[in-house]
Amino acid sequence: AAFNRCFRNTVFLRSRPQAAGGTYVLDFDHADRRFGLRRLAPVFDLQILVILLAGVMLVLVRALGTPALSAQAWAAQLTCKFGFAFDACGELTRAAVFSPTAAPAPLLVACIWFGFFLYSMWSINIKLLPWEAKDERAGLVAYLQDFVPATSANAHYADDLMGTERLAEKFRAHDFFVIGDSRALDALRAGCFLFCLMLFPLLPSSLSQSLVLCAFAVLAMLAARGLQLLPQHLLSRVDRSLVGVRD
Numbered sequence: 001a002a003f004n005r006c007f008r009n010t011v012f013l014r015s016r017p018q019a020a021g022g023t024y025v026l027d028f029d030h031a032d033r034r035f036g037l038r039r040l041a042p043v044f045d046l047q048i049l050v051i052l053l054a055g056v057m058l059v060l061v062r063a064l065g066t067p068a069l070s071a072q073a074w075a076a077q078l079t080c081k082f083g084f085a086f087d088a089c090g091e092l093t094r095a096a097v098f099s100p101t102a103a104p105a106p107l108l109v110a111c112i113w114f115g116f117f118l119y120s121m122w123s124i125n126i127k128l129l130p131w132e133a134k135d136e137r138a139g140l141v142a143y144l145q146d147f148v149p150a151t152s153a154n155a156h157y158a159d160d161l162m163g164t165e166r167l168a169e170k171f172r173a174h175d176f177f178v179i180g181d182s183r184a185l186d187a188l189r190a191g192c193f194l195f196c197l198m199l200f201p202l203l204p205s206s207l208s209q210s211l212v213l214c215a216f217a218v219l220a221m222l223a224a225r226g227l228q229l230l231p232q233h234l235l236s237r238v239d240r241s242l243v244g245v246r247d
Contacts, residue, residue, distance in 0.1 A: 001116070001119060001120075001123075003047075004047075004119070004120060004123035004124070005123070007024075007040075007123065007124075008123055008129065010023050010024055011023070011024045011026065011126065011129055012024065012025045012026065012147070012149060013129060013130060013146050013147065014145060014146050014147075014148075014149070014150075015130065015146050024037065025149060025152070026126065026147050026148075028147075028148075028154050028167065028170040028171060028174070029153075029154075029170065030174075033173060033174050033175055034126075034174055034175050034177075034178055034180065035126060035174050037126065037178050038178070038180075040178055041178055041179045041180065044120075044124050044178055044179050045179055045183070047120060048117075048120060048121070048179070048187050051113075051116065051117050051120055051191075052117075052187070052190050052191065052194065054113065055113055055117070055190075055191065055194040055195075055198070056194065058109065058110070058113060058194075058198055059194055059197045059198055059201065062106050062110075062197075062198055062201045063197070063201040106198070107198075107199065109198075110195060110198035110199055113195075113198070114191065114195045114198075117191045117195075118191075118227075121177070121184065121187065121188065121191075121227075124177050124178040124179060124184075125176050125177055125231055126174075126176065126177070126178060127171070127174075127176045127231060127235065127242075128176075128231050128234060128235070129146075129147075130143055130146040130147070131234060139238065139239055140164060140168060140238070140239035140241050140242065141164055143238050143239065143242065144157075144164070144167050144168065144171060144242075147171075148167075154167060154170070165241065168239075168241045168242060169244075171242060172242065172243065172244040176231050176232075181228070184228065185224055185225070185228050188223075188224035188227050188228060189220050189221055189224040190220075191224075192219070192220035192221075192223040192224050192227075193216060193217055193220035195220075196216040196219060196220060197216065200212075200216075
């Protein structure tokens, strides 16, 4: 977390004081389509891989340490977590599902892990940096200029409408995430799926539980897609010209 914070603080923004050295200036013309930061991708790939492996270990510990549940008991656990009663194939009450030995620690650990995972993903999202540095967004020109030093070859593009549109076109051509948007989407899918398994540990020991795992996978894909679209939604609130489909 400290490394990610340090990295974000060393990316150049006009609206904040710059460090004496080591500042990353985004290159709108770089062919890697990641503002010239692709060389840092292996560092963040390793970081996310370690977090996901930690999540796998938590899932295994949670699943192997939890007695196998029937479909009815699993449904009771799900509904009771949200404060509802469930009655099928015998009475399953809140007291029966949540025994005195069932501590909230595993759920707390799952939420902490998922929060850390989301922070790690957010930290490598480059295009939204001005949202943290500026209290007010003044539209397309101000947003793009925040990334561009006054001495940059791209600084003159904001002088007229055509130049601004050209600069926005360059901006759109790059990924949101340092590791690449496609790899970020895969990581988000894996993280959301692991989080589901941490909340409701299941081993595919029956057809019904296998179907539930498939439902978790679909839910994880939808949640990951939503998390990936969130930055685009925030940018569209600044100016729709910042968001577009690349070639």
